[in-house]
Amino acid sequence: MQIGEKIKFLRMQNNLTQSELAKQLNVSSQAVSNWERQKGYPDIGNLITLSDKFELSLDELIKEDIDFKERLLEKKVENKLDLYMNCLFLLLGSLGIIYEFTWYLLREKEVSIFILVVSFFMIIDGVLFLKKRTKKTTIN
Secondary structure, X not given: OOHHHHHHHHHHHOOOOHHHHHHHHOOOHHHHHHHHOOOOOOOHHHHHHHHHHOOOOHHHHHOOOHHHHHHHHHHHHHHHHHHHHHHHHHXXXXXXXXXXXXXXXXXXXXXXXXXXXXXXXXXXXXXHHHHHHHHHHHHO
């Protein structure tokens, strides 16, 4: 049974409308409708709430839906890749700035504005991503 079918079955078994379930989950009734029609999937926070509401373990809720489990794993890999890339940006940006200032101090040559600007943008991108990621994990 797909996760959408399972949500619909559990919702109907508990005599809830899509609107009532949506209100309890703080999502739109359109979101619940999309889940039930396999047009979208609930995020992990909503899955936890659903499992609590229907007194099921997460495993029972999603175990049979292989596609959904694969999507969760892909998303986890994407998130790790994003984290590694942005940490690399922070590192390369910092190294670019250190390189330019070391070059300037040792050789007394002009600083390359291009390298400095790119380095600063890499650092800003990395910091903003990490800030967004921190905010997202504290909300969930």
